[in-house]
Amino acid sequence: MEPSNDVALDIIITNVVSVFRTRCHLNLRTIGLEGTNVIYKPEVGKVLMKLRKPRITASIWSSGKIICTGATSEEEAKLGARRLARCLQKIGFKVRFSDFKVVNVLAVCSLPFQIRLIEFTKNNRPIASYEPEIHPAASYRIKNLRSTVQVFSTGNITVTGPNVQSVASAVEQIYPLLFECQKTLS
Amino acid sequence: MLSNANSLPKLYLSVIEDVIESIRELFSDEGVEERVLDNLRQLWESKVVQSKAVEGFIKGNNPSNFVLQLPANYSQSLHKPTVVIPAAQNMPSFSSKATPHVFQSSCGSVATFSLPAGITYPVQIPAGVTLQTASGHFYKVNVPVMVTRGAQHVLSHPAAVARSSALTQRPDPAPAASVCETPPTLQSADGPSPAASDSQTEFTLDGIEFSPQPVDPSAASPFTPPAQALRREQDTAADDALPDLQTTPDIKLETDFNFNQLLDITQLDGVADSSSDTEEDDDDDDLGLVGENEFLGMINAAEEEELEEEEDPLNSGDDVSEQDIPEIFDTENVIVCQYDKVKEIHRSKNRWKFYLKDGVMCYGGKDYVFSKAVGEAEW
Numbered sequence: 388m389e390p391s392n393d394v395a396l397d398i399i400i401t402n403v404v405s406v407f408r409t410r411c412h413l414n415l416r417t418i419g420l421e422g423t424n425v426i427y428k429p430e431v432g433k434v435l436m437k438l439r440k441p442r443i444t445a446s447i448w449s450s451g452k453i454i455c456t457g458a459t460s461e462e463e464a465k466l467g468a469r470r471l472a473r474c475l476q477k478i479g480f481k482v483r484f485s486d487f488k489v490v491n492v493l494a495v496c497s498l499p500f501q502i503r504l505i506e507f508t509k510n511n512r513p514i515a516s517y518e519p520e521i522h523p524a525a526s527y528r529i530k531n532l533r534s535t536v537q538v539f540s541t542g543n544i545t546v547t548g549p550n551v552q553s554v555a556s557a558v559e560q561i562y563p564l565l566f567e568c569q570k571t572l573s
Numbered sequence: 574m575l576s577n578a579n580s581l582p583k584l585y586l587s588v589i590e591d592v593i594e595s596i597r598e599l600f601s602d603e604g605v606e607e608r609v610l611d612n613l614r615q616l617w618e619s620k621v622v623q624s625k626a627v628e629g630f631i632k633g634n635n636p637s638n639f640v641l642q643l644p645a646n647y648s649q650s651l652h653k654p655t656v657v658i659p660a661a662q663n664m665p666s667f668s669s670k671a672t673p674h675v676f677q678s679s680c681g682s683v684a685t686f687s688l689p690a691g692i693t694y695p696v697q698i699p700a701g702v703t704l705q706t707a708s709g710h711f712y713k714v715n716v717p718v719m720v721t722r723g724a725q726h727v728l729s730h731p732a733a734v735a736r737s738s739a740l741t742q743r744p745d746p747a748p749a750a751s752v753c754e755t756p757p758t759l760q761s762a763d764g765p766s767p768a769a770s771d772s773q774t775e776f777t778l779d780g781i782e783f784s785p786q787p788v789d790p791s792a793a794s795p796f797t798p799p800a801q802a803l804r805r806e807q808d809t810a811a812d813d814a815l816p817d818l819q820t821t822p823d824i825k826l827e828t829d830f831n832f833n834q835l836l837d838i839t840q841l842d843g844v845a846d847s848s849s850d851t852e853e854d855d856d857d858d859d860l861g862l863v864g865e866n867e868f869l870g871m872i873n874a875a876e877e878e879e880l881e882e883e884e885d886p887l888n889s890g891d892d893v894s895e896q897d898i899p900e901i902f903d904t905e906n907v908i909v910c911q912y913d914k915v916k917e918i919h920r921s922k923n924r925w926k927f928y929l930k931d932g933v934m935c936y937g938g939k940d941y942v943f944s945k946a947v948g949e950a951e952w
Contacts, residue, residue: 424952426917437952
């Protein structure tokens with residue numbers, strides 16, 4: 388039975404992780420004291436700065452490397468990162484917004500059917516792996532997209548990949564395979 | 574709702590007192606007049622009252638400092654509204670407040686009452702009243718007097734009062750910031766004053782300003798009253814005023830000298846600062862990194878172009894402005910305190926718990942002081 392391609396799947400991006408560099412040394416103590424909405428973690432050697440407008444949390448290291456998490460789209464991630472850099476600039480550091488890169492995108496999708504995981508794993512032997520004692524989901528790695536899909540028997544899947552495009556492609560790729568192994572009372 | 578409403582005015586008053594007292598010496602060393610200190614205190618107190626941050630804050634609230642003993646016949650006159658308090662504060666008239674406290678002694682010679690707690694200081698006392706301060710000194714008022722705490726009130730009958738026996742300062746030196754500008758002059762100049770002070774010591778009701786006498790303008794140095802107040806408490810004769818007058822020019826000269834000394838100090842910071850700026854260091858870093866980039870650029874020119882393109886927009890700064898941050902901070906409610914612990918209740922939820930100590934909170938325009946506070950909030 389041909390899998391229908393007319394189903395509109397709701398892929399919801401829950402997290403976009405990005406990095407960028409300020410190209411200058413950052414005094415974490417100064418940021419911790421003068422910055423707004425900051426959490427100074429001297430034991431780890433970083434400062435967390437949370438932004439409200441794009442809801443993001445950034446980990447700031449003294450080397451000037453910053454990891455930005457919590458955005459819901461790539462554009463939002465970039466905007467948030469720039470706002471953050473602007474904050475640091477306002478504190479007084481000679482910040483340059485350079486090397487911005489989205490490194491990870493996490494999306495979830497709810498399929499309208501349940502899945503027989505053992506059958507799915509058997510059909511896709513080297514690519515899919517399933518160890519129910521360790522984790523209740525089967526994981527499916529798509530090498531060329533550098534993405535990973537975790538499949539739950541309820542039909543919910545989570546997709547992680549280097550960018551939104553690869554995540555979307557991964558869902559498209561895995562859908563027919565999952566459709567085959569759905570838990571229908573047939 | 575909060576029980577500190579009663580103690581807060583006292584706390585604030587004591588803070589003001591402490592600060593004023595501790596800087597008094599500094600001010601005098603710098604050559605600043607006492608009047609400035611008084612003005613500062615007045616300003617401060619009036620601002621606190623204006624802000625309505627504290628309930629029941631009465632300027633100059635010192636209930637126990639002044640015990641007035643009145644002659645027997647005065648109690649009758651008390652019922653008449655002979656004494657009026659200027660309506661600066663919402664205080665009922667002096668007489669109505671004072672009446673409950675008046676009790677006739679058996680001998681009937683004097684009636685004693687203390688100024689009620691809420692009384693503000695501009696108090697007008699009619700003539701013929703004998704006053705006794707907490708220290709036990711007797712003062713007789715021959716003409717209508719206005720008792721003030723501040724230095725701003727000019728008496729209604731300055732000339733008349735000048736001739737009265739109002740002279741020494743209050744025994745309580747602490748709030749003696751209000752200046753009696755020409756007490757020494759009065760002591761020396763007043764011929765009629767001995768008549769008034771026949772059996773009693775001369776006194777000054779605190780804060781009375783008299784019209785300057787031409788006798789000795791140099792004696793109006795701000796440093797004389799505190800020094801002389803204690804001395805003159807014991808002195809009754811006008812003769813004792815003379816040594817006071819003699820010392821005042823000396824004091825004045827000393828202060829002038831000190832001020833000149835201050836001018837000689839050269840400034841070593843600011844423009845003359847020789848320490849290196851942080852900007853210089855950053856520039857060095859930038860140069861180094863730019864060099865690095867150039868090197869990389871030789872390998873991959875395209876990458877370098879990308880970098881430069883991205884850097885420029887941020888530097889302009891227009892794109893990336895956050896206007897919501899000032900909005901969020903546009904609040905009147907502030908807590909200034911020290912913290913014991915501030916922690917997150919679970920990382921994903923934005924819930925926080927605050928363990929605070931030793932602070933002041935201004936909420937809804939009112940001030941609340943605390944030694945410990947626990948709070949929970951969402952970010």
